[in-house]
Amino acid sequence: MDAKITARQVYKRYPSVDGGEITALEDFSLDVADGEFVCIVGPSGCGKSTFLRILAGLDTASAGSVTITPGADPRKPLNNVVFQEYAIFPWKTVLDNVAFGLEMRGVGKAEREATAREWIERVGLTKFAGYYPHQISGGMKQRVSIARALANDPEVLLMDEPLGALDAQTRKVLQQEFMRIWEETRKTVVYITHSIDEAVLLGDRVILMTAHPGRTKAVFAVDIPRPRSVESTALPAFSDLTYRIWQELEGEVVRAMGEEGQIKIEE
Amino acid sequence: MTRNTLLIALTLIAWNLLFFIAGWWQPLWWLGLGVGFALFIWLADEAGKTAPLRYQRTYEVGLAVAFPVLLLLAWELIARNEILNPRWFPPPTRIAAALWDLTIHYDTFNKTSMFGRPWLFPQTLAAEGWPAAWSLFTESHVLTTLWRVFAGFIIGVIPGIFVGMIMGMNRTVRTMLDGVMSAIYVLPKIAIFPIMMLVFANPFGEGPKIAVVAISAFFLVAINTMAGVRDIDPVYIQAGRNYGANRLQLFRHVILPGALPVIFAGLRLALGTALIVIVAIEFVRARKGVGFVTFYYWEVLVTEKMYAGLFVVMALGVLLTFSLQWLERRIMPWR
Numbered sequence: 161m162d163a164k165i166t167a168r169q170v171y172k173r174y175p176s177v178d179g180g181e182i183t184a185l186e187d188f189s190l191d192v193a194d195g196e197f198v199c200i201v202g203p204s205g206c207g208k209s210t211f212l213r214i215l216a217g218l219d220t221a222s223a224g225s226v227t228i229t230p231g232a233d234p235r236k237p238l239n240n241v242v243f244q245e246y247a248i249f250p251w252k253t254v255l256d257n258v259a260f261g262l263e264m265r266g267v268g269k270a271e272r273e274a275t276a277r278e279w280i281e282r283v284g285l286t287k288f289a290g291y292y293p294h295q296i297s298g299g300m301k302q303r304v305s306i307a308r309a310l311a312n313d314p315e316v317l318l319m320d321e322p323l324g325a326l327d328a329q330t331r332k333v334l335q336q337e338f339m340r341i342w343e344e345t346r347k348t349v350v351y352i353t354h355s356i357d358e359a360v361l362l363g364d365r366v367i368l369m370t371a372h373p374g375r376t377k378a379v380f381a382v383d384i385p386r387p388r389s390v391e392s393t394a395l396p397a398f399s400d401l402t403y404r405i406w407q408e409l410e411g412e413v414v415r416a417m418g419e420e421g422q423i424k425i426e427e
Numbered sequence: 428m429t430r431n432t433l434l435i436a437l438t439l440i441a442w443n444l445l446f447f448i449a450g451w452w453q454p455l456w457w458l459g460l461g462v463g464f465a466l467f468i469w470l471a472d473e474a475g476k477t478a479p480l481r482y483q484r485t486y487e488v489g490l491a492v493a494f495p496v497l498l499l500l501a502w503e504l505i506a507r508n509e510i511l512n513p514r515w516f517p518p519p520t521r522i523a524a525a526l527w528d529l530t531i532h533y534d535t536f537n538k539t540s541m542f543g544r545p546w547l548f549p550q551t552l553a554a555e556g557w558p559a560a561w562s563l564f565t566e567s568h569v570l571t572t573l574w575r576v577f578a579g580f581i582i583g584v585i586p587g588i589f590v591g592m593i594m595g596m597n598r599t600v601r602t603m604l605d606g607v608m609s610a611i612y613v614l615p616k617i618a619i620f621p622i623m624m625l626v627f628a629n630p631f632g633e634g635p636k637i638a639v640v641a642i643s644a645f646f647l648v649a650i651n652t653m654a655g656v657r658d659i660d661p662v663y664i665q666a667g668r669n670y671g672a673n674r675l676q677l678f679r680h681v682i683l684p685g686a687l688p689v690i691f692a693g694l695r696l697a698l699g700t701a702l703i704v705i706v707a708i709e710f711v712r713a714r715k716g717v718g719f720v721t722f723y724y725w726e727v728l729v730t731e732k733m734y735a736g737l738f739v740v741m742a743l744g745v746l747l748t749f750s751l752q753w754l755e756r757r758i759m760p761w762r
C-alpha cells in the first residue's frame with residue numbers, strides 16, 4: 161500500500177510556564193495510505209491539534225519526521241486544513257473565502273470563481289455565495305470552511321474537530337453530507353474528533369491517543385461496508401466497535417482528568 | 428393614545444399653565460422646568476410603551492428630534508426671562524441670527540467670511556476668472572479649518588498606519604518603539620505647538636498648525652494600528668499560510684483587513700483630536716479659522732457670535748464623524 165502520509169517518531173515539547181517543558185507528543189508514528197480516511201480520537205489536550213499542525217507545516221516537530229508524498233501534479237497543494245474554529249475570513253464573502261486557496265495560487269478570477277461556485281453548490285450554499293460569514297449560521301460557516309479546503313483540491317485533507325462546535329442535529333446533517341462528498345472524491349483524510357461515534361462512522365481506521373504525553377494507545381480497523389450513512393450506526397458491528405474503543409478511552413479520560421492543573425478544559 | 432398618556436399630557440399642560448398664570452416662572456423656574464421635564468419623560472416613556480410596533484421607529488426619531496428642540500426652548504425661555512444673564516447666555520434665536528449674520532457678512536479688514544460666500548461663486552468665476560473665485564474659498568474660516576484638519580490628518584495617518592503595521596508585525600521594532608510611543612502618546616499634543624513654531628521657517632504660517640494636527644493623528648493611529656495587528660486571531664494567519672499566501676498576500680488578505688476595525692477606531696479618535704487641536708491652536712495663533720472667530724468674539728464680548736462659532740465647530744465635528752462612518756461602511760462592508 162502507498163503511504164501518502166508518513167509520520168515517524170514525532171515529538172513535540174512546549175516550554176511550560178515554570179521554565180520546564182510539556183511533552184505534547186511522544187514517539188507518535190502514523191502511516192496513512194492514499195485515499196484512506198483516518199480518524200484520531202483522544203482526551204482533550206492529548207496533542208491531537210498539535211499533531212495536525214505539524215502535519216500541516218504550521219508548526220515544527222521537536223524531533224522525528226513528517227512527510228506528505230506529492231501527487232502526480234506538482235502544482236496541487238500538499239495539504240489543507242479545516243480548522244476547529246472554522247477560521248474563514250470574516251472580511252471575505254462566502255465566494256471569496258472558498259476561492260481563497262485558488263487565488264493565492266494565482267488561478268485567474270473567472271476560473272477560480274467557477275470552481276468555488278461549484279463547491280458552494282455541492283455544500284448547498286448557492287444562495288449564500290455573496291454573504292459575509294457573520295450573516296450565516298455556524299453550520300454554514302463550517303460548510304464554507306470545508307468547501308474552501310476541497311476547492312483547493314489538496315493531496316490530503318486535515319480536519320480538526322470540524323463539527324465539534326455544532327449542535328447535534330446540524331452535526332448529523334453535516335456528517336451525512338461530508339460522507340457523500342468524500343465517497344465522490346476519495347481524498348486522503350486525517351480527521352480529528354472527540355466523538356467515537358463520528359470516528360467509527362467516517363473512518364477506515366481509528367487511532368486512539370493517550371493523554372500526557374500524547375502517544376498511540378490503540379488502532380482499530382473499521383470494517384463497516386461503504387458507502388455508509390446514518391443507518392450504518394444501527395449495525396451490530398458499529399456498536400461493538402464503539403464500545404471497544406470507549407473501554408480503552410475511558411481509562412485515559414479519567415487519568416487525564418486526574419492530572420491536576422495539567423489539562424485545559426476544552427471549549 | 429391610552430388614557431394614561433392622555434392624563435400625563437394634561438397634567439403637563441396644566442403644570443405649565445399654572446406657572447404661567449401664577450407668574451412663578453421668574454422665582455421658581457428650576458422647579459417648573461425640573462418637574463416639566465420629568466413629566467415629559469414620563470409622557471414619552473408611556474407613549475413609547477403603548478405605541479404600535481410599526482410606529483416605534485417614528486417614535487424614536489421623533490423623540491431624538493423633540494428633546495433637543497425642547498432643550499433649546501428651555502434655554503430660550505430662561506434667557507428671555509433674564510433668569511440667566513442673556514449677555515453671557517444669549518437665547519438660541521439670537522445665536523441663530525448671529526450665525527446668519529456671520530454667514531452673509533464679509534470682513535473687509537481681515538478679508539474673511541465664515542463659509543466663503545458660495546452664492547458669489549458662479550458670477551465671480553464668470554466675471555473675474557479662477558484666481559478671484561479661488562479667493563472665495565480661501566477667505567472662508569470653515570474651509571480653512573477643514574483644510575488644516577484634512578491636511579494634518581492625511582499627513583499623520585498614512586505614516587501612522589505604516590509604522591503601526593510594522594510595530595504590530597515585528598517584535599524588535601515594537602519593543603524598541605513601544606516605550607517612546609506610549610510616552611509621547613500621553614503628552615498633550617497642543618504642548619508641542621511651540622516646538623513646531625521653532626521648527627518652521629514661518630512660525631505664523633500653516634506649517635506648524637498642520638504639523639501639530641499631523642503629529643497628534645500619527646500617534647493615535649500608529650498605536651491603534653499596532654493593537655489591531657496584534658489582536659488578529661492567529662488562526663487566520665495560520666489559515667492564510669496553509670492556503671499558500673506569501674508574505675505580501677498574507678498582508679493584503681489577512682493582516683490588513685483583520686486590523687481594519689481597530690485602525691478605524693484609531694482614525695475616529697484621531698479625527699476628533701485633530702479638531703480639538705486645531706481649534707485650540709486657532710484660539711491662540713491664527714488670523715483665520717473657526718477657532719479664531721470663536722475666540723475673537725469672546726475677546727470683543729459679542730457672545731452670540733461666539734456661540735455661533737461654537738455651533739459651527741460642533742457641526743464640523745458631526746460632519747467629519749459622519750464622513751468617516753460613511754467611509755468605514757464603504758471600506759468594511761462585512762461589519
Ligand SMILES: Nc1ncnc2c1ncn2[C@@H]1O[C@H](COP(=O)(O)OP(=O)(O)O)[C@@H](O)[C@H]1O
Pocket residue numbers: 174175182184202203204205206207208209210211422423424426
Ligand atoms: N502553543 C502552545 N504552547 C504551549 N503549550 C501548548 C501549545 N499548544 C498546545 N500546547 C499544549 O500541548 C498539549 C496538547 O494540546 P492540543 O494539541 O491542543 O490538544 P488537543 O487538540 O488534543 O486537545 C496541551 O497540554 C496544551 O496545553
Ligand SMILES: [Mg+2]
Pocket residue numbers: 208209210244320
Ligand atoms: Mg484541539
